[in-house]
Amino acid sequence: MAENGFTLGVVLMGLGGVVAGLAGISLPEGQRLGALFSLIAGAGVGFVTLGIGALSDPYGEPNGTVFFLGSRFGFLTVCGTVWLARRRATGRP
16 A cells, blocks of 8 residues: 555645635635635645654654545545535525
C-alpha cells in the first residue's frame, strides 16, 4: 500500500481542489471565499494527520498509508465544509 498510498493521496488532493473549485463557481457572489476556506481546512486536517502519523512512526516519518489517510481526511473535510457553505448560501436550516 505504500507506493499506492502516495498515488491515491495525490489523487484525493486533486479531487479536493476540483470539489472546492466547483463550489467556488456555484456559490453566489459574496460567498465564494467559502470554497477557499474549505481548501484551507482540508489542508490543515491533512497536515495534522501527517504529523500525528510521523509521531507514531519509529523512524519519525509518515509512510504511504499515513499520507493516504491524511489526504482522505482532508478530502472529507473539504467535502463537508463545501456542503456547509452551500447549505448556508441557500439559507436552509
